[in-house]
Amino acid sequence: MPSTYVVTGASRGLGLEFIKQLAEKGNTVFACARNPGNADKLKQLVDDKHVFAIKLDTTDPESIKSAAEEVSKHAPQGIDVLINNAGIGGGNSKSPETLLEEDLTTIFQTNVVGVSNVTKAFLPLLQKRGQEHVKKILNISSILGSIELINQVSPTGSQPAYNISKAALNMYVKMLSNNLAKENFIVYSSHPGWVRTDLGGESAPVEAEDSIKGQLAKLESATAKDNGGFFDFQGKALPW
Numbered sequence: 073m074p075s076t077y078v079v080t081g082a083s084r085g086l087g088l089e090f091i092k093q094l095a096e097k098g099n100t101v102f103a104c105a106r107n108p109g110n111a112d113k114l115k116q117l118v119d120d121k122h123v124f125a126i127k128l129d130t131t132d133p134e135s136i137k138s139a140a141e142e143v144s145k146h147a148p149q150g151i152d153v154l155i156n157n158a159g160i161g162g163g164n165s166k167s168p169e170t171l172l173e174e175d176l177t178t179i180f181q182t183n184v185v186g187v188s189n190v191t192k193a194f195l196p197l198l199q200k201r202g203q204e205h206v207k208k209i210l211n212i213s214s215i216l217g218s219i220e221l222i223n224q225v226s227p228t229g230s231q232p233a234y235n236i237s238k239a240a241l242n243m244y245v246k247m248l249s250n251n252l253a254k255e256n257f258i259v260y261s262s263h264p265g266w267v268r269t270d271l272g273g274e275s276a277p278v279e280a281e282d283s284i285k286g287q288l289a290k291l292e293s294a295t296a297k298d299n300g301g302f303f304d305f306q307g308k309a310l311p312w
């Protein structure tokens with residue numbers, strides 16, 4: 073059955089592919105982007121009937137508030153799913169010993185504070201669907217945020233600020249999932265794979281199309297037992 077989705081970071085990469093595949097399935101999609109006017113590939117998907125472009129910078133509280141108000145005008149009945157996808161990597165820190173404060177604060181602002189603020193703003197629209205209805209919040213994390221797996225995937229921590237931000241995001245997701253379970257929410261973290269996007273780089277082995285296909289299969293089939301979990305793009309459970 074078609075549902076109503078809000079996706080952040082929809083201008084390019086995984087976010088754009090989420091919009092494409094969700095629209096192809098006949099869903100109503102609010103594609104949130106910092107600068108939707110400059111996002112040419114996104115503009116091609118927008119029809120203002122089922123796919124809407126919404127201006128939203130996840131680090132700007134005013135922008136988040138305006139975006140939630142605009143979505144609420146188009147979807148007065150509420151939304152079914154929030155996908156917290158917007159995220160950044162980068163920075164100059166190459167090890168935890170040399171971690172730069174500015175990298176930590178900048179990356180945290182988007183990957184943790186942004187997700188928390190966006191979720192707070194859109195929660196009332198999800199709750200509007202009522203207790204009987206299953207609501208979902210999918211949070212795009214990374215295997216680099218798994219404390220248990222870090223020794224296998226990046227033992228020296230070459231992107232320390234990013235890894236720490238995704239571990240913090242996972243803790244946020246876990247606590248949120250505990251508290252929202254009683255309201256019939258399913259909240260979990262997803263590792264999209266190492267995907268060929270601007271962030272993942274040219275050598276990444278996974279195509280965005282395959283990552284999103286797998287993540288949507290998991291999202292659509294997720295039930296209460298998946299609440300508070302961490303899964304890769306093929307639906308395999310990952311340790312925190």
Ligand SMILES: NC(=O)c1ccc[n+]([C@@H]2O[C@H](COP(=O)([O-])OP(=O)(O)OC[C@H]3O[C@@H](n4cnc5c(N)ncnc54)[C@H](OP(=O)(O)O)[C@@H]3O)[C@@H](O)[C@H]2O)c1
Nearest residue numbers: 081083084085086106129130158159266267269270271272
């Ligand atoms: N690619 C991978 O291999 C990989 C692996 C693990 C996890 N992830 C996670 O997957 C998510 C998507 O990554 P990606 O590979 O698609 O990265 P990407 O190609 O760099 O795209 C990032 C997206 O996030 C948006 N964004 C960044 N900061 C934002 C802000 N403050 N407000 C609104 N939008 C913002 C960007 O918008 P602009 O166009 O405006 O910059 C862009 O749409 C991220 O959370 C990332 O950490 C990716």
